[in-house]
Amino acid sequence: MKVLFIGDIVGNPGRRAVKELLPELRRRHGLQLVVANGENSAGGSGITPKTADEIFSSGVDIITSGDHLWDQKEVNDLVERERRFLRPLNYPAGTPGQGSLVFHADGLPPVGIINLQGRTFLPPLDNPFHAALAEVEQLRRTARLILIDFHAEATSEKIALARLLDGRISALIGTHTHVQTADEQIFPGGTAFLCDAGFTGPHDSVIGREIEPVIKRFMTGRPQKFEVAGGRTLLQGALLEIDDSNGKAKRIERVSESLP
Ligand SMILES: [Fe+2]
Ligand SMILES: [Fe+2]
Numbered sequence: 001m002k003v004l005f006i007g008d009i010v011g012n013p014g015r016r017a018v019k020e021l022l023p024e025l026r027r028r029h030g031l032q033l034v035v036a037n038g039e040n041s042a043g044g045s046g047i048t049p050k051t052a053d054e055i056f057s058s059g060v061d062i063i064t065s066g067d068h069l070w071d072q073k074e075v076n077d078l079v080e081r082e083r084r085f086l087r088p089l090n091y092p093a094g095t096p097g098q099g100s101l102v103f104h105a106d107g108l109p110p111v112g113i114i115n116l117q118g119r120t121f122l123p124p125l126d127n128p129f130h131a132a133l134a135e136v137e138q139l140r141r142t143a144r145l146i147l148i149d150f151h152a153e154a155t156s157e158k159i160a161l162a163r164l165l166d167g168r169i170s171a172l173i174g175t176h177t178h179v180q181t182a183d184e185q186i187f188p189g190g191t192a193f194l195c196d197a198g199f200t201g202p203h204d205s206v207i208g209r210e211i212e213p214v215i216k217r218f219m220t221g222r223p224q225k226f227e228v229a230g231g232r233t234l235l236q237g238a239l240l241e242i243d244d245s246n247g248k249a250k251r252i253e254r255v256s257e258s259l260p
Pocket of ligand 1: 008039040066176177178
């Protein structure tokens, strides 16, 4: 199975990049499943049913999220009703929505997909390691192929979770830092890994925001309005090839496509 994982889609430029580049990427790579992190798709903070619809109609099958999940109040609709949308699994018991799902499509093996959030330099949710182990165990009853979006800040936390799950899942891709790492690899048990997929949006920026206000914030310590930047726009993520027969990864490749 050929899968594209798209890193955090930031604002209107990010949505435009997906709309204009994904159809060609689907053709070129014969993609059968596209998963995208959409937590910054609405004005750079959060996601709404409208921005989610736009992303789905561009050819994304499943949208994941992270710490910016609740930034827009309209998200509740999405969390409660959209079956193609994931929030991090390790929110406290009783949180609406779903942290995992099984993707079914004609002629394809079922694929389990899990969204988790790290706890290092992020709000203290439930332990993602224990949550992941239990959920993977559960999903493996129906799906040999399992993908995880681990939305986390610390590289060590992401590597540790992927190492723990090596051989039990097809791939763990990190999101959240908006900086694509160059450590794509397949671990000995057959789990593909990339510490961070990067972000889809304007790259003449500070992780998607206009440069000047961010510099000013660091220099003065005073809050600034961070608008989504413009200019050079990239779609970033990772391309995966997974063996349908055993769920092991055969290939992982970084993607960084420029919007003309
Ligand atoms: Fe993000
Ligand atoms: Fe994030």
